[in-house]
Amino acid sequence: MTKKESHSPRAEIMARVRQNLAAVTTVDAVTRKSAAEETLHSGVRGPQPGMAGDLVERFMQKVESMSSTTGRIVRREDLPQAVAHYLGENGLGGDAVISQDLAALDWKGAGLAVEARGAVNADPVGITTCYCAIAETGTLMMVSRPETPPTLSLLPETHVALVMPENIVPSLEDAFFRLRRDFSAMPPAVNFISGPSRTADIEQTIVLGAHGPCRVHVILGA
Amino acid sequence: MRVALFVTCLVDVMRPSIGFAAMRLLESAGCEVVVPKSQTCCGQPAWSAGEAVAAQALAKKNIVDLAGFDYVVLPSASCAEHIKNAYPELLASELEWAEKATELSKRTYELTSFLVDVLKLAVVPGCFKGSVTYHDSCKGLRKLGIKQQPRKLLAAMPGVFLKELEESEECCGFGGAFSANFGEVSTVIVDRKCSFIAAAGVDAVLGGDLGCLLNIEGRLRRRGDQTKVLHIAEILATEEGF
């Protein structure tokens, strides 16, 4: 190690860490590192809640309790109409940006003008699928990929998300299990979304719609 | 059963009536009560202030003075907790003393906990009539699990009506030297407690620790509030004409 390297911030910090730990560790670093590496991928879960009852119903209830609205469709083809209905009822216009995997649906037929791209500031509505959803907390799990850009669920005031029942899992641990199974590399952003953005920073009073979407509409597929 | 009554330094100086009430209670329950003359202080003020040497000296003295009794009982959760939990810790580096401390710890009790958990007392000699509310001391509640015991004892007195205090489990702001060293802050805390006591509208507020009681009483009087402030022992062992 050069003199420069041994005085580098990293070297100094690691030296201090090792020196202080030496006072209380009896096991050598190599052994401890092996043990730590095993822990990395152990998949051992901590205490989890039991979730009795229908997972899908539980998810939908939780979503509503977190201030999102919900809808249901019977067939995937019905999505554009369901979205048009929601937007119409709430006076949210007819323009939207959507994720690639929804591009093949008949949006025009439902009277909506959509573009399959990432959102810009001016886009009022973002429509996405989601990678999976968590029943315990009523949470959408979104994975950032080129075809599912994260701005769709971030910049527009309104976020509409399609959730397929087979993608509803009980807990975060189950979502992570799937993530590891389906992705060889960690996506750059994994976002767990549990409703409209909110803040309580003024007088501890909750306001919905801080920097992210002001409203979230979750549509359950079939 | 031979019980050593450790009255505590605060009771010794500020309110002997509590010591006598504790004695009456223990005797009425059939204990042979001894007041070891050499007792002074459990040493908590020193330990709390970081004066470990003084705390250790006092711990050793008390371990010696309190040997040979079946039980050691204190009318203070704070002091009892110090003997039970802190003595073994502050003497941990001297194995022989640590063992003695652990042994003493097993036979040391706060008063209401002793009366209910050990003696299973069902009848108390007191004859107080009136409405009361109860302040749960922090050390008693959070460190010794004392919550139901005083309430059970009060329930054994037909003339006593207990109204639960709002925020009864919140600290009263005494904290020993804290009350003098940070007087303004301590006053804010105890004032909140006194507001809830006033709202309860009872004849007397009770507690198991004289530190808390002096603090609460002092603030009540400064607020012009004449609610009686009593140690639970004084209620449970009220003599005629109280």
Add this chain to the structure above:
Amino acid sequence: MESQALFFRERAAEKACDPRVQKTLQHVRPLFVGKRKKGMQDLAELGMDFDKLQQSAQKIRDRVVKNLDVWLELFEAQAQATGAEVLWARDGAEVARLVVELAQENGVKKVVKSKSMLSEEADLNAALAAAGVESIETDLGEYIVQIAGEAPSHIIAPAVHKTKEEVADLFVQHHGLPRQNDITALAREARGVLRQHFLSADMGISGANFLVAETGSAVLVTNEGNGRMVTTLPRLHVVVAGIEKIIPNLEDLATLLRLLPRSATGQGISNYVSILTGRPPLEANASGVEGPQRMVFILVDNGRAGLLGTEFDSMLRCIRCGACMNHCPVYNSIGGHAYGWVYPGPMGSVLTPLYTSLKDAQDLPQATTGCNQCAAVCPVGIPLPELMRALRRRAVETGLRPWSERLAYKLWAWAATHPVFYRWGVRRAVRYLKWLAGGEEYIRVLGMAPGWTFGRDLKAPLGKSFQEMWADRKG
């Protein structure tokens, strides 16, 4: 941030006597306490036991703290393998230097920041401003205190000490827009103003609630969406995080996420949980791909390594939930600013002396009633009252306490171990106190303890000590 803890005693007294501060504190207190209580009830309804979760969380944190050398290497290796860069900073000044260098190297004119208490330790905004880089806080509470020129007063709710009128005043002053009077409108206005900054920023700086070694990721736990904005829109993302923030894997993250939001705000989960990971430059720079082109971690010591292997290492378990201060009778009586540094309440009373100076900050661990609420609610079981007492002991043993105080304890301890003299001293004390009352029932002014009689009377003893009366009775 330079510590003002030296002035804690005066500030605490000031705040205790300030009706405006008291009004805000009283308004806020039941909200925090009530929210956590509800959060714990929800936990119970899910069939979960707080104690078991707490033990699990404590184990997770201890596993890393006790083996931090190994976990730092594992985290760094994984982060680098994903394509992120890992830098190291020994102290706050080095953090600032590294960030300013990154900004200058990358032509950064504007930075947007999500909340990072560590960046407060490092005075990062000031350093960036000095280098001509605009740095804007985007968490609404942090934004408010930034434009007010103040420090945050709570680690979760930085502007908890401000009324909505004060916020409205600040916005009028800084935004030049018509005054808004209700909270929703104020939040909307901030949304509009800050959005422009999100869209035009070159660099995003975030902290990290956790660093996951398994995946080499930073985890952000937020409600507003500003964390997502800051880490998605600008082309460069810098994570500033303490070395103790590492957790082993994603299962551990799930366990800690059951405790953190519930302990802080009572929520079962915060609105946004974001797991951010680096990616190879080729992928990051590909056209049409969203997210930062470059991700840089700055791992910071600034006093943390010094706690390892000591009686204080449990403090490194802290997950910054704020429950301790929310339940502290002292914090709830004086608010956060009195504590004089980045961290208030019980955790601040431990960290400030350890990270800055015990000599200057020794009044913080003195200002406790020992009620133990903090330890009872801590999701990772940090024995805060014991740590504070250990600091008081250290102050005594390193000669920091006033000689008069030491002498008083020495005299008292000598007397207490010499019962005959003690009993004599007590008899004198009882008579003196009775005399002080001047025939009244209560003493109103106690010269030797004016802090007591500032707000309280003291009922005078009746004339004899217990030991005297007992001796009399026995005859």
